[in-house]
Amino acid sequence: MTTPSIACIGIIGKHDNPLHIALFPPHTNHPSAHLEFSFLLNASLDIFDARARDRNRVDQDLGMLQAVDERLSIWGWETGTGTRFAVVVDAWGKAGNKGLRGIADGDLRGAFKALQTAYIRLLQNPFYVPDEHTPMAVASGRVNGGQITSKRFVEEVRRIGKVWRPGMSVV
């Protein structure tokens, strides 16, 4: 029985810069998937902004940002430091089963918390300097691309994306 799965995880810095984008099957096979998801994530930043402006928001979980179509939906989470996690959920799951439905509101919480834990661990890494992962740093040529290169973090994101199932409270 297939369940909805994560299609894409995007870690986006507070300057709206992509820190890490991970795709998951079956979308990894599609040639232009990376670009398409990049566009989705980028366009979702507007909604992030709109949600961030909402003063009533107390939770970091922003819920569903946008239902792209019956298959894909974007869910958001914003950490206290402004780093944003966007998860694109594929309702049809890894097998592309068309009959499946989307997920409910709190289903991604576990995944987001796991992502946040991973990100905090990344920040604790003394070799990871957040300031080097900003557009300014990249523009000044100090670093070669603002992407997160920590192997551990990337692995963890990959694991979260693979393992997550709707309703998992701890990923």
Added chain:
Amino acid sequence: MEPPSSSSHVTGTYLPCDPSPAIKASNYDLFPQQTREADFSSTTVEYTDPSGTYPSLSSELHHRLPLRHLHWKSASRPVRTIDSLHVTLIADQNLLDANHNGPVPKGESPRKERRHQIPGLRQTPYLKIYLLQCGDVDTYRADTRKLLRDWVKDHTPPSQSSTSLNKQENHDAFEWLIVHVLPASAEGGASRPSSGARTESEKRPTSSRWPSRSSSSVIEKIRADFNGTSKNAVDRVAQVQVAEHPGGDSGRPQLRSQDDKNGWEDLIAKMKSLILASFDLRVNQYEEDIGEKELQRNLPGWNFNTFFVLKEGLARGFESVGLTEDALIGYHELAASLNAIVDGQGGGDTAEQQQALFNEHTDDLIEAYKQAERRSKNTKTLGQEKPLVGDLGACILNTDRKPFRDLILANKISSYDFQSYIFARQVSLLLRLADVGVHTQLPTSGAVFEGDDDPQSDVGTESLKSSGKHREDLIILAEVAQRASDFINSVATTVRNDIKSGIHQSGDSQNGNEGFSHIVHEEIVENLVASWVFSTSKCILEATSANSLSAQLDPILRQLKSSTESSIEDNEDGVGSIMNTVHRQGLPDRTSSLKAPASLMSQPPTRQSFPSVISLDAVRLLPPATSHPGTQELASQRGDLLALTRRACSGLGLQHLNRQGGLADVGLVSRAEAEAMREVKLESTTEQEEKQLEAPPVNTRAPTTAGICNKTLFSALQSKQDFYQAFEGLTVSMLASYVVGGRMKAAEAMTLDLAVTRFLLEDYEVAASYFRQLAPFYAKDEWSDLELLTLNLYAQCLHCVGRDEDYVRIGLKVLAKAIRNRAASGQQPQVSSIEPANACQLPQSAMGSLSGILSASRPLKEHIPLRMDDYFDRIDIGVHVRHSPKDDGFQFPLFLRSLLPETFLADSVRVQILSVAEEHRSELWLHADGRNIEPGTSEIWLRSNTMFPAWYVLNQVTILAGNILFIHSLSPPSDGPSFARSRYSALPELANRRRLLLWPQSRSLEARLSQSETVHLERPKSLVVSISSGWNDIIHGRLSLRAASAGLRLHTAQAEIRNGKVALTDKSQPGSISFRQLHPDITADIIVPYSLESDLKEIVVRAEVTYATEQGEFVYACGSKISTILPITINVRDAFKKGALFSTFTVGTAESIPVRVLKCTVEGNEDFSATSQIPDRSEHDVFIPQPLSLVSRIQRTSRGKLDLAASETVQRKMFLHVEYRCLNQEMLVAAESIFSKALAATPWQKLCRLLMPALLTTLRRRFSTQQLEVAGLVHVLDVGTFDDHDWRSSVLAGLPPDLGEELSRWLREWHDDHPTISFKDVDPPSPRQHVTVPFEVPYVQILHTIRMHPLHHRAGLRGLPDYVAIGSALPLRVVIRHTRQWWGGDIRSGNDGNALVFQYEVHALPDDWIIGGQKKGHFSAQADETFSFAILLLPQRTGHLMFPSLDIHPSPPPGILQAADVGHDSAESSVSCEMDYQQQCETVQVVSDLMSTTVSIDPGGTVGGAWVVESKSR
């Protein structure tokens, strides 16, 4: 006032409430439908009007409706205020029937019989009114009372009847009210009732509320009869007065009396309270039931439908009294639990349980499917099909299209229907909240969809009309849109599952061709789903369009459309109409399409004035709308809805045309047609593309369009062109929405899609203008993939447009970004190897165009410089030089890793290397032409014919391909003018780079610079440039010399050849000397004079020999520091004698370097002769403390003794020639000779030009004063050890390791064998150096010879006294005599032989002598005339005392003194005197005066001691 209607149904609202015949005819009419769903916004009040008074009453009543300001107090809720309550008045059917057919027995009503067990679906009246017309009490007593009693009994709500405990009845709880209608005629209406009233009032004055009214008696009676007896009984009786002619003017009610008004007010108040009371009852009942059902939720057999009906009943109750929010909450809860159930159904956990509740499929959908399937079977070809299936999505908001509630009650509803029903209800409530009125069944479709001939598409289309232009609540509209997108996304799945399950149930028996039909089924299902999504979204879009929003959208749309349309019409004729359709569809602006359809659709005046670029700017600059709260949200949500529409469209496009619009197509096109697009000319591309597209890619069967119900969608799928236009239209609408919605990033993405669409439509100009503005947007936040894509497409556009220069620039930028991205992604530890490849998938298409970029760059006028580091990696030079075997050139490799995706031809590769040494900073360019540089690491051998031996580091690499110049420079960019010398001063890191050692081959040309061996102090100094041709047969060459020291001037024009082996041809160019034909193994010395402005110790000269041989042209360069200091110093002291001049030359060392003087001669001239003192072949070593002195006797020659002719002068100039060798030179030559002999026997011979300078440099550095002195004495040079020489850093590091290892072994051995070198007899000897020092014989006019003769009795041998005793005087005769022999013979000397006056003075140290006699005096003498005088010397102390000295000055004659006073200054005035003082070094011994002394020593004496007995004086 409405006219009295013959119809018995008059409504209080403006809506017609006639039951639809279609619904009446349906099979589901369990009970007759009295109202439509639209009426749920009002409450129903039933009236029973047996006497037909209603028509007279209605106008007055309508005038007071709707009810205003109701306050509902509920136990479980806060007080709700209902501002206005619409009331629908209906007549009692039973009574009507009864009027016709006689009274129906109570309790036998067929309605009651057929009542469904589950309540809540009926719109039963909240209030039943009995309209009583009864003139007087008697009539009342006679008939009316009974009728009333029957009615009341019949209509007593069960809640009030104590007998009935059926709770169900409370769902229909109602109240009753008796209204006593008093007819009042226009003329005398007041009289009749008033009389009656008066009588009544007299009877019951106290209890009547209207004491002045005649009818009070009747009303009192009624009250007494029906109001009950308890105190808190509700007053259910009211009385109003009506005009008899209700058709009267509207002003009449105001003319009524106060009482009359009171009556009406009372009625209204009673209606209010009674309606509220029954409403309260109902709510309580419903809530109770719902709570009960809620508790049973988890029990087996729990039926959601039942729950739903109850809950909806409550919600409808709320709705009917105007509490829309409460109703909404109910529906929201229902929707949520329904979704949960449907999800659960999908999950399958309790599937069997739940399936019992919902039908698996919906008949409509299945019907649509079947219809589509039939169609797909009939006509297979694309394009001939017509969408005849009803559009399901378009009527989604219509809750009347099916008797949903009946289906629910019958448990026959499908989940799709259920969900859409709830959704439609939610939307209608929300729209009501948003103050957008509901307007049914307006034929709007014709206005929105052009030429709509689909009868079904407008069945359910509800158009909404805003009740006021500025009262729309956009926030709620936004919520509608947001809910809609959620709904559409979730229900699309339901639709799909629904149809599928329907097929599986019904379709198995239909055909046997399983595989084929399965595909078709799938396609049809997908078509249906996409079509449903499309239509539904459209429907919602129409419902949510608001005036204020469209006011903001319109200008943007107009601009965008004008740009796209105009360009489309430019490019492709005949598609404008479709675009129009699409645009209008993309802008479902109901209001404007209704009111001013022409103005929006046709804007010919603006079309031309909006070029696309400007319009895009305008979009970007548009401030987010702030005028209306919620505008942003609404626009943004509508944008999302449009996005859904577009995605549905894209999905179908992908299926049918293999096009989905936007980015994905770019991949398709670029992959499939990239080659074609490049090679085929632009005009023919379209055809090509069409052809390729028309061919179905995979399937042999054209995909069916069956199931696409929406006409617009269908027409969009007719061709690729249509599809793109539809897509673009949607994109434009989305863009506009997002701009207004303030979602700039989404808007940018839309712009990109627009650009891509333009690109795919081959409208490259417009696309390029879009792209140009987009690129920085994505670059800003490091969305590099997107930026790359944008740039890539931009580049392709530029290429297609033919803007080569921009194309090249952007294309290269794309390449650089792609490479950088790949590098960055390469850094990431991606687990799967697929991912990076995917990320670069699209850029690959551009990267394939490198050759295109290069060729496009060729026609450009100037080079395009680029940073090489963006395209190449690991740029470095090899550190080991490879010499050419046959000529003087050399090579070394340049290593680099090309990150470019394909091999390209580099027209030239040039490398600049920079020498490390501080003083001779030199740059060398090496080059390689026409190399193919492949992706990946490559090694390019660079060649140079220029040799400047030194250590080098890499400084700059340039690769020129086409007109693209890749530059890799390690030196910091020079900003502003900088001095040449300081240009590299800021290179501290220079030392850290990899070093390259350059040295000439052993047999290559060599040029050495040295100070000329021959120095003539009178002439300019000169350099010697000795050029050894080596193995080169030089055809012609040129020596360039450059002074590198300040103040140094090289006079190359005066250069000459020393040994004549080569001919100089051209010396006219300053600093350059050309020479001809130099055969192999010939050394030519070119002497170049130079001059110095200031006194420099050393000069720096750089020489460059450019020479041409048959192998080509070569350059040898070297720079030398040349010491200008003479290693020797020469001092002269002259001593004149009468016959000769004795010059003493002292040769010393200048720089503490021992010098071996080989020869020293004084060259005489015709007037003077000299004796040479040191002959050849006798060597004298000169050290610092040991200078060499030689005395030369200079005499006048015989010619000089003669008096010269007047014209002649005496030649006084003479020359001293010194030949010498410097010891250090000698040692170096010795070392060189020995070392080269040792080398000659080994393979290291080839390295001699490398090793020798290193050895000599080290030796030279090791020389110290002491060492030189020792070496000068013992003639042995201490070479030092291997380690002293530091070979490793100077030489070995520049060699390949194995070679270096061997060499170091050999060098070590050599050093062990040669700790010292004897340079006693070196062959060849070091060159002798020659200094010619000119000097002049001093010009002396008068030479005095002074002699002193002691006039003493005891003269010694030479006439001098042996001794002089102290105290005795020494008389002395001084004889002075002078000669004018050195005066020369010229007239100007003034030697006329006259006597000259001199003055003399005798000096003596006062301690030595006391001089007696005349110490000073004048005398006059002629030549050779003797003058003598005597003095007396008294010695003052003993010892050898020098004779006093004597000064003689010519005493100027008085005339000359005067002349001198006047200012005449002539040679005569300065007659010079020299003295040959013959007693100069002689001494006189002065002794004491005693000759002898006798000392007596008497030890026996009384005194004791010793004493002088006698002494004898001299």
